Amino acid sequence: MLRSFKPYAIEILAASVPxxxxxxxxxxxxxxxxxxxxxxTPEDVAQTQKNGVLAVSTSLRKLWNDSKTGNEKK
Incomplete structure (x- = not known):
């Protein structure tokens, strides 16, 4: 099915996929x-990115930050 569409990205749910x-x-x-x-946790996000994920989505505001500065986005 993916081959018949031209998405920019795929979102995996749940992020804990191996x-x-x-x-x-x-x-x-x-x-x-x-x-x-x-x-x-921030460690969950870091591990997910280490596993090769470009970006994460979450509703937990405590995990919303700019990965370059560590500042929370408002």
């Missing part, structure tokens, strides 16, 4: 990978 799966998706699809859900 790293081996996350690393396969860009190779198989050529798309950017985002992830959301089940992120509760």
């Amino acid at each position: 790293a081996r799966v996350i690393k396969t998706l860009p190779r198989e699809t050529g798309l950017l990978i985002m992830a959301g859900r089940l992120l509760a």
Whole structure:
């Protein structure tokens, strides 16, 4: 199904999908990978990004920050 559309990215729900799966998706699809859900701590976000995710989505305001400065976005 992905091959019949031209999305810019794929969002994985839940972000805790194993790293081996996350690393396969860009190779198989050529798309950017985002992830959301089940992120509760800054360490969860860091691990998700370490696994190859470009961006995360969350409703937890405590995790909303600028990764370059660490400042919370308003």
